[in-house]
Amino acid sequence: MQNRSVFFVGLDAADKDLIEQWAAEGVLPHFAKLLGSSLFGDIEVPRGLEAGCVWPTTYFGLRPGNMGQYDGARLFDSKTYEHISYQPETDLTPPIWATLSQAGKRCAVVDAPYNYPVNNINGVKVVDRAGHVPAGGGNFLHLRTNPPELADEIVELFGPDPAEGKSSDYFAMDTVEDVKHFVDIYSTRIEKKTDMILHLWGKEPWDFFMSVFTEAHCAGHRCWFLHDPNYHSYNAELAEAAGNPLKEIYIALDKAIGRLTEAVKGDADAIVYLSHGMGPRHSGTRILDRMLARMDHQDIVTGSGWIMDMGRKVWRVMPEALRKPFLGVRNNVTNDGFQPNRHTRRFFEVYANDRTAGVRINLKGREANGVVEPEDYDELCETLQKELYTLINPDSGKPAVREVIKVNTSFDGPFGNNLPDLLVTWNRSHVINAIESPMHGRVNSEGLDMKTRTGDHRIRGRFFALSDAWQPCKLNENVRTEDFAPTIGKLLGVEVPVTDGRIIAALTQGSAPEAMGNNLRPVENKTRNIA
Incomplete structure (x- = not known):
């Protein structure tokens, strides 16, 4: 099989059912096109640990017990009995881009959720440009890049983070002005990030390019009470005056997907990845x-x-x-x-x-x-x-x-x-x-x-795969988050040596769909166990 370039764009917590609904209504034309022209399927996330574990399992290709990162950027410290920020300078388990880099592949990664190191790549890494929460914990996003001077270039060309490094939880949603301000900030974030991705994409012929938009995650948490009339605290008066901010964010994401898939068409196999969904927040946690x-x-x-x-x-x-x-x-x-x-x-x-x-x-x-x-x-x-x-x-x-x-x-x-x-x-x-x-x-x-927060996570995700080599269809079986790392490795001719995932045969053009999970080797427990 000839090696190709892979362009992977993630939409963190973008709900597949909302996308189908709004695509059918005609307000998400690029997703409507994906539903008719891509190979797509549903994704299973680690049951019970979906919110903070979906991304680490995706790029490590390992289940939680084999890599330990289960709550995004936090871990429980059994010495102090407190939750602490997880901020390693070096990954103990190599993510997919580190494995590809070691094989000589050129990689670019922008805002991989909950992944803090910047020096684990042969190419470009951008951390905390426009995330949902800080990649390594804490209260504010702080832009870090490899090479370091890239941070200045990003700010000069595309300005600072429109959300000023703050989590969406810090924004009030009490008035029409608050809601419109929120939509403006996160729509601008999407547009500016799309500009930045296209700028970085044009710098060189990358083997692997990955970027994640987190705005559906932010809006899903904060805007559900203006979206869902059946939600117990639905604010009908504010929704009538301010509209549906969640839909506005999805419309902005749809435009971004249209720009990106058109830009890489013919130059890369593209995967659009909806990590998991959103629904009403009904929780007894705490x-x-x-x-x-x-x-x-x-x-x-x-x-x-x-x-x-x-x-x-x-x-x-x-x-x-x-x-x-x-x-x-x-x-x-x-x-x-x-x-x-x-x-x-x-x-x-x-x-x-x-x-x-x-x-x-x-x-x-x-x-x-x-x-x-x-x-x-x-x-x-x-x-x-x-x-x-x-x-x-x-x-x-x-x-x-x-x-x-x-x-x-x-x-x-x-x-x-x-x-x-x-x-x-x-x-x-x-x-x-x-x-x-x-x-x-x-x-x-x-x-x-x-x-x-009025919206909360649902467990099912979806992916869309676009390439001349892939026939449009929907897979009959679900794939798992940990399946993507070995599959991307296979597409680029690089074996992922330690993984719980299985290669997604439908994406490897009939190559042997070997079960990479059978090749799982023990991972040395060095310093990840904080106990």
């Missing part, structure tokens, strides 16, 4: 830790709701320079809704995502102050699973929990100790303001921020 504390016979600490709401409004408008001295105070006061004294508890909530909460066992020999004996671990997990399945959403009268996953049975591997022990997926058929246990009573969301 509330769960109150129930876990109750189960462990601990007192429950709650904040004052109106004080927290006022503080968040002040925080959003405070300049970055003024925020920095107060970060420690903010983190101690808000504490993400989690209960204190983790080191004395048998189990507690750790953040996984809002669709699925994580539970950590305070295990002797792993946690710094572990209290649970290793021989009691399995029995305690089983007991917790049974109790979690009894939880009820009192507002709906239905079970609050859809599924409880014991992680070491689904994501085993050398980095398994970095992951939560249990994953608790919520029943999202109804808003969750409280959860109730037959044995332990009711806990509610008092003092928690349940309003800033």
Whole structure:
């Protein structure tokens, strides 16, 4: 098979069903064209860890237990019992562009979510130009590039980040002016990034070019209450006056995809990658830790709701320079809704995502102050699973929990100790303001921020593949996020030596669809395990 150039453009958390709906309505003409002219299929993401794990599994080609990065740019530190920013200067597992670079391929990567190093590439790397959250953790995006002087070139040609390095959570969405300001910022971001991608694409004949747009992720979280009339806090009055900002962002992304696919046509095989979707935010994450504390016979600490709401409004408008001295105070006061004294508890909530909460066992020999004996671990997990399945959403009268996953049975591997022990997926058929246990009573969301984000992740993604070599059709079987790294390697004539993924045969023109997952070799657990 002749080696080709691969152009991979990601749309982080762009929902495939919304795209189909709006393409059918005629407002997304370039996606409508993709649906009729590409080879496309649906993508399965790691169950329970979709929000922060979809991108690392995509470019490492490994399941969470074999690479350990499960919550985007954060890890749980079993020494301090806190979530810490994950900011490695060098990847312990090579992402696909590092493997390609080692084989002599020229690569360009722009805003790969949650990937911080800039020196792991034979070519160009841009980090935190316009991401959803900082790639290596923290509160603000800080542009870093390889080569370093590229950062100045980007700012000179395309200006600074229109969002000023801030997460979308920092923008108010209370008035028509707020909404229009939000749409203007993120539409401009999309346009400027498209300009930048085309500029970098024209610099040389790249073997592999990857860039990710995160605006659907930002808008999905913030704008669902103006999009979905069935959402419990849908603001009909504001939606009538301001329109549908989520649709506006998708229209801007559609234009970007049209420009990019036309620009690379004939020069590269193009893959448009929708990582996972968006839907209404109905979550018991953070509330769960109150129930876990109750189960462990601990007192429950709650904040004052109106004080927290006022503080968040002040925080959003405070300049970055003024925020920095107060970060420690903010983190101690808000504490993400989690209960204190983790080191004395048998189990507690750790953040996984809002669709699925994580539970950590305070295990002797792993946690710094572990209290649970290793021989009691399995029995305690089983007991917790049974109790979690009894939880009820009192507002709906239905079970609050859809599924409880014991992680070491689904994501085993050398980095398994970095992951939560249990994953608790919520029943999202109804808003969750409280959860109730037959044995332990009711806990509610008092003092928690349940309003800033109104949209949340769905687990299914989609990809579109455009090339003269690929016949337009829809695959009958789903592919997995970890399948793309070995597939891209195959397209470029480079073997990915350590992977859980399988080559997507439909994209390799009939080449042997060998199961690369059978070639998985143990990954040395060096420093990823923070315990």
